[in-house]
Amino acid sequence: MQNNVLILDFGSQYTQLIARRVRELNIYSEIKPYNNPPKDLSTYKAVILSGSPFSVRSEDVPHPDLSEIKGKKPLLGICYGAQYLSHFNGGSVAPSATREYGRANLSYVKESDNFLKGIDEGSQVWMSHSDTIKELPDGAVRLASTHDVENAAFRIEGEKTFGIQFHPEVYHTKDGKKLLENFLVNIAGLEQDWTPDAFVETTIKELQEKIGDDKVILGLSGGVDSSVAAMLLHKAIGSHLHCIFVNNGLLRKNEFESVLDQYKHMGLNVKGVDASARFLDALKGESDPETKRKIIGRVFIEVFDNEAHQVENAKWLAQGTIYPDRIESVSASGGPSAVIKSHHNVGGLPDYMKLKVVEPLHLLFKDEVRRVGRNLDMDSTILGRHPFPGPGLGIRILGDITAEKVSILQEVDAIFIDGLKKWGLYDKVWQAGAMLLPVNSVGVMGDERTYEKCVALRAVESTDGMTADWVNLPYEFLQKTSNDIINKVKGVNRVVYDISSKPPATIEWE
Numbered sequence: 001m002q003n004n005v006l007i008l009d010f011g012s013q014y015t016q017l018i019a020r021r022v023r024e025l026n027i028y029s030e031i032k033p034y035n036n037p038p039k040d041l042s043t044y045k046a047v048i049l050s051g052s053p054f055s056v057r058s059e060d061v062p063h064p065d066l067s068e069i070k071g072k073k074p075l076l077g078i079c080y081g082a083q084y085l086s087h088f089n090g091g092s093v094a095p096s097a098t099r100e101y102g103r104a105n106l107s108y109v110k111e112s113d114n115f116l117k118g119i120d121e122g123s124q125v126w127m128s129h130s131d132t133i134k135e136l137p138d139g140a141v142r143l144a145s146t147h148d149v150e151n152a153a154f155r156i157e158g159e160k161t162f163g164i165q166f167h168p169e170v171y172h173t174k175d176g177k178k179l180l181e182n183f184l185v186n187i188a189g190l191e192q193d194w195t196p197d198a199f200v201e202t203t204i205k206e207l208q209e210k211i212g213d214d215k216v217i218l219g220l221s222g223g224v225d226s227s228v229a230a231m232l233l234h235k236a237i238g239s240h241l242h243c244i245f246v247n248n249g250l251l252r253k254n255e256f257e258s259v260l261d262q263y264k265h266m267g268l269n270v271k272g273v274d275a276s277a278r279f280l281d282a283l284k285g286e287s288d289p290e291t292k293r294k295i296i297g298r299v300f301i302e303v304f305d306n307e308a309h310q311v312e313n314a315k316w317l318a319q320g321t322i323y324p325d326r327i328e329s330v331s332a333s334g335g336p337s338a339v340i341k342s343h344h345n346v347g348g349l350p351d352y353m354k355l356k357v358v359e360p361l362h363l364l365f366k367d368e369v370r371r372v373g374r375n376l377d378m379d380s381t382i383l384g385r386h387p388f389p390g391p392g393l394g395i396r397i398l399g400d401i402t403a404e405k406v407s408i409l410q411e412v413d414a415i416f417i418d419g420l421k422k423w424g425l426y427d428k429v430w431q432a433g434a435m436l437l438p439v440n441s442v443g444v445m446g447d448e449r450t451y452e453k454c455v456a457l458r459a460v461e462s463t464d465g466m467t468a469d470w471v472n473l474p475y476e477f478l479q480k481t482s483n484d485i486i487n488k489v490k491g492v493n494r495v496v497y498d499i500s501s502k503p504p505a506t507i508e509w510e
Contacts, residue, residue, distance in 0.1 A: 003191050005029035005184065006044040008037060010052030010062050010080050013503060014128075016324065016466045017169040018048055018078065020365055025181055026192035030363070034064045046074040046188035049081025051167065055131055056080065056087040057095075063088070074160040074188035079129055082154070082163030089156075090138035093131050096148075101128050103172055106152065108145040115155060115162055116143055117182050119175045125152070125166035126173045133165060160187055196368070196375040200232070203360055207236035211316055216358065217308045218318035219300075220245040220270060221390065222259035225320035225361060227382050228373040230268055232360045233318055235376070241318070242311045243268050246303055248296060249276025250392030250401075252417070253410040262382065275303045279394075280403055287400045287438075289510035296391045308355075317355040321362050322369060324465055367463050386417075386431045387465065395510040399438035404491075409436045411489045412455050419481045420459070429471050432459040435498075435509045443493030452493040455485065460507055468502040 005022050009015045009031050022029035029048075032038060047069050054062055062084075069075055070085075077085040087093045106123045109116050125146065133151040136142060144153035144164075153164045162183060168176030184190045216233060220226045220243045233241045243263070247256040256272065263270045282299045286292055308314055361369055366387065373383045389395055393413070397405050412434045420426040435456040443450040457478075462468035482495040498505075 003028060003193060004044045005046050005048060005190065006038065006041070007031045007048045007050060008034045008064060008081075010034050010050050010054065010084075012051035012053070012080065014167055014169055015050040018050060019323075020463065020466070021169045021177055021180055022048075022184065023194060023365065023368065024177065025184060026194045027184055027190050028194040028363075034062050037064060041068055041073070044073065045190050046076070046184055049075070049077040049084060051079035051081065051128065054080065056083045056093050057131065070161055071159045074183065075162070076183050077161075077163040078169070079165060079167060082165055083129075083131055083133055085156075085161065085163045086133045086135070086137045086140075086151075086154075090135075091133060091140065092135040094134045096130055096132045102126070104146040104148065104152075104166065106144050107147050108142075110141070110143045113143055113155070114186050115182055116153065116179065117186070118178050124172065124174045125168075125176075126170040127166050128170075129165065133163075137163075196371040199364075199368075199372055200235075200375050203232055204236045207233060207358065207360060210358065211237055211240070213240065214315035215311060215313055216241050216316040216318050217304075217311055217314050217355070218243050218320075219304055220259075220263065220268075221320070221388070222251075222255060222262070222385070223320070223388055224366070224369055224373065224383055224385055225322050227266075227320075228369050228376070228378065229318060229320040229360045231266070231373070231376045231378055233358075234266075234268055239269060241269060242314065243270040244304060244307050245270055245272045246300060246307075247272065247274045247276050248279040248300065248392060248394075249403075250279065250296070250394045250406060252388070252393075253414040262379075265379075271307065273303060273307055275299070278303065280401065280406070283394065283401045285400055289395060292394050292401070292510070293391050296394050315356060316358050318358045318360070321359045323363060323365050365463075366465055384427055386426075386429065386433075388433075389508055395508055396433055397436045398509060405436055408453065408489060408491050409434060409455070412436070412485050412492060415484050415488065416457055416481055419477065419484070423474075423477050425473065425477065428461075429459045430462040430468065431465070431507060432457075432471075434458070441494045450493045452491050454494040454496065455492055456496050456498050456509070457481070458498040458507070458509075460502070462502075462507075465507065468507055470499045470501055473497070 005027060007018050007029055015031055019029045019031055083093045104125050104127050106121055109119060109121050132149060136151055136154050139157045140154045141157060142151055142154050146152050149165050152166060155162045167173055168179045218230055220230060230243055260272045279299050282295050283292060286295060370383045393406055393409050394401055397409055416434050420432060437454045437456060439454055440451050441454050459471040459473055460468035461471050478497055485492055485495050
């Protein structure tokens with residue numbers, strides 16, 4: 001592709017949102033670590049510098065070589081990126097009198113500037129920084145201010161170089177998308193051609209060229225990602241694709257049977273393998289979240305490898321890995337962002353199985369995967385299915401895992417999810433599920449004292465899972481769901497609702 005945006009990651013929690021906002025403009029973007037940028041910059045028509053937890057005044061300041069970028073390509077520095085452009089180009093950065101975090105409004109906007117075209121004084125922006133730009137870099141012109149930040153935006157004369165102290169990628173910056181469009185389309189001249197149609201056509205062609213007549217094995221989960229990956233491969237190579245669906249004993253109630261039935265109507269070659277007893281035995285007595293993930297991943301590899309060997313001359317392993325999986329697992333392709341958790345479908349399998357890996361969706365965010373699925377005319381019930389973690393209920397049972405706990409949580413989860421569907425709430429929620437907590441609480445049922453489990457219900461709204469807000473479900477629904485769970489699921493006497501957003505919490509509890 002020759003119509004790309006390069007985002008250099010300095011470790012900001014918002015870096016992934018920059019990529020999302022750029023792609024919402026139908027422009028392809030990709031994130032690379034500041035300390036390992038691409039050697040060939042010829043395919044990039046614009047570059048964005050992310051924010052960072054670092055200070056440009058620190059001794060260990062991230063300090064990339066921009067000699068082939070600044071002044072030669074359209075360049076936008078965001079927050080730390082703007083401070084970096086100032087600090088190392090004749091300007092100065094100093095600590096703010098107070099930490100500037102949260103909403104602010106533009107109090108000055110330079111008129112007739114294409115960068116801020118369509119953005120007026122009073123427009124709300126989002127600040128998140130403890131340093132501020134005191135003096136602009138050489139040749140710079142101030143474009144915008146807020147009440148507390150004089151140099152909220154600037155450009156360098158004679159270059160297509162811009163800096164902004166606020167975050168256009170965050171939802172709270174009302175005209176953030178417009179600003180990015182001004183920079184990328186009107187100033188950098190990028191074409192808005194990153195569409196599902198174009199992705200499907202290009203990907204199928206690339207898969208055919210890469211795989212040829214080889215056989216491919218893919219592990220289906222019943223979720224959106226693996227299903228869309230399977231359909232793309234099916235379009236590309238047909239019967240050479242062999243799908244395996246493993247029951248790890250940690251699926252939702254009756255999910256193994258229902259998912260297999262669903263795939264029958266899609267023309268896919270699918271084999272179901274029930275290995276639930278093997279997984280539960282391997283997890284016996286283990287309560288550490290990361291260890292549980294690794295055990296589930298290891299046993300999955302063993303089961304999957306055994307089944308794969310029954311496919312003669314298989315050369316490729318296909319995975320439904322998407323872009324956020326890779327970002328969270330390997331810190332934005334090796335950059336300084338914090339690793340949150342390991343993903344069972346990122347790494348591990350190739351070395352063990354000696355197969356080449358193909359990941360048709362590795363460039364896409366979750367909402368883009370759904371758009372591609374609609375382009376492939378896939379069933380809306382599959383595309384609308386809530387995300388479900390690879391380790392399944394294994395990371396929704398806090399503490400050690402037993403068959404009894406799995407059964408309890410499956411019943412609780414079924415009541416919650418079925419209730420969302422009956423009340424017309426399921427499609428208004430991005431992801432929902434229940435957590436079985438490692439605590440017992442006192443209760444009264446009839447005239448008897450109980451000492452039973454507590455479960456937490458979780459429902460969030462999101463676009464891609466990188467950030468999420470808890471959903472304000474109707475009290476009447478929560479009341480009915482709580483009563484149903486306590487009355488119908490033996491072993492549970494208390495239900496709570498999680499009202500934490502991401503960040504600071506994650507969507508899953510483990």
